Amino acid sequence: MAYRNHGDEKVDIEAEPVQIPPLLDIPIEEKANVLPPPAPPPDGGLRAWLQVLGCYLVFFNVWGFTFAFGLFQNYYETNLLRNMNPSAISWVGTTGSYLLIVTGVISGPLFDLGFYRVMLFGGAAVSTFGCMMLSLSTKYYQILLSQGICMGLGCGVLYVPGLALVSRSFTTRRAVALGIVTCGAPIGGIIYTIVFNQLIDGIGFDWTVRVMGFIMFTSFSIAFPLLLWGAGNTGDIAAGTTRKIFDKNAFSDLGFWLYTWSNFFIFCGYLVPFFYIPSYAQLELGTSRSLALYSIVIASGSSVIGRMVAAFVAGRTGAMIPWITCVVVSAVMCLAWIGIHSVPAFLAFAALYGGFSGALIPLPPTIFPTVCPDPKVLGARLGMAQAIGAFASLIGSPIAGALVNSGGDSGTGQGYLGLQLFCGCMMLFGSVLLSALWFYLFRKRKTKILI
Structure with missing residues (x-):
């Protein structure tokens, strides 16, 4: 039998049941100590x-x-x-x-x-x-x-x-x-x-x-x-709230415009090589259709490697350095395409362009929370930026295609000179705006140099 001292008396603990007050009677300040911690x-x-x-x-x-x-x-x-x-x-x-x-x-x-x-x-x-x-x-x-x-x-x-x-x-x-x-x-x-x-x-x-x-x-x-199957994170209509789609205050934010327009010019040229390298290989270099189509396989395969390497580097240096680097190299590759007149050099171009341009899809969204630090409007502004960038994807390849001169001499590549200059210059100008965004975030937003 267990006892505890109560003054000069010994009290039987088993005979004195402990009364636990209801949770509702506990002061609000003490409830945090009673409730289990959040998952x-x-x-x-x-x-x-x-x-x-x-x-x-x-x-x-x-x-x-x-x-x-x-x-x-x-x-x-x-x-x-x-x-x-x-x-x-x-x-x-x-x-x-x-x-x-x-x-x-x-x-x-x-x-x-x-x-x-x-x-x-x-x-x-x-x-x-x-x-x-x-x-x-x-x-x-x-x-x-x-x-x-x-x-x-x-x-x-x-x-x-x-x-x-x-x-x-x-x-x-x-x-x-x-x-x-x-x-x-x-x-x-x-x-x-x-x-x-x-x-x-x-x-x-x-x-x-x-x-x-x-x-x-x-x-x-x-x-x-x-x-x-068994998923609990696919949304809840009862608990959901309507997300803001448009934020007019974004138009007065220089960081938002630098991010948006850099992506706009980058995506004016980004998809152009993926659309036209098979036609270039077959019509200008005289390759078989099979080899022309496999140039897409080479570019896409190296894109997988490029994405994973860029993600690994971004985790250690921040996303801005690999992002700007990949844009500049991709633009230079498009301009170097002008001087490519042999099949081995062309296949090397396809591999290098696919590898460096592969990082241009996963890296931009990782920077946007820094561009827009307010989580209340982050989704709205990202949607607005994507809508403008999507318009660049819509018009970029048709403009480049209109610059193709079908009367160019086969084997010289001159029929695609306008297309190559267009996609290279668009992406190069986008990299300039991207560098301005980096400078703006570092100086005005007081962010670290490795963003």
Whole structure:
């Protein structure tokens, strides 16, 4: 039997039950000591890494067709739409990439409101439907509607929500997770290019595109359970709040404009080589169609390496140094393209450009929280910046295509001189604005030199 002293008396503890006051009677200052500590933020786990794999498969399709559009540009120029100007043909690819990016301004808030499942199934269905309709297309307007508009809208509602879903499940490992997800884009470009090249001569354009559609449908079907099964981070309509889409105060922020316009000029030239290097190889260097298409595979494969290396360096030096470096080198490579007249040198160019330009997709979003330190309007301003950047992707390749001189002497590369100067100078000017942004953030925002 246990006792405790109470003055000069011994009191039986077992006979005196302890009365625990109800939680509601505890003063507010003491409740924090009674309630259990909040759960730590998620940072991985099996559920989260399965979603990374699922989003990887989504990006395999969402950006895979965009990176593989060079093979379609080449086929349309030399076969299906041979009487059309390269600039007009490139509008198909740029319309798709524009809608892919700009739709994120709407799909982001819808994700916050809990509509991810609807967008996932709807976007996958519309994208696959557009691919199947492309297999039936023989005229320009049909190709524009199916591959440009239909697939662009379908992929657009999947892009930003996929990034947001993975971001909800990671903290310290978020950069690695997003890096793996975005690598699905060039891998998709590689697979679709190889499939197209291996099948086009045997079964024709229509069935080749249908096979690509079946691959898209299958990969989406595998991604659905990985993304949704047992997932608790796909949004809640009841708990969601409408996100601000437009912030007029951004127009008076110099940092916002430097970030936006540097990206605008960079993306005016970024996709141009991916769209035109197959046509350049076949029409100017006289390579076979197979080798011309494999130049896309080389560029996309090196892009995977470039993204991972840039992410590794950015984790140690900050994102600004590798970002500016990759933009400058990519611009110089486009200008050096002018002096390339042999197949080995051209393939080396494709590999180097793909490697350095690969960093231009994952690095910009990592800087934006520094450009816009207010989390209340960060999403709105990022959406505004992406919308302007998407317009650059829309007009860049058609302008470059209009500068192609089809009457140039084959083997000299002079027919593509205007295109090469355009994409190189646009990206070089973008790097100048990017350097100004770095200086502005360091001097005006008092940030560290390694941002």
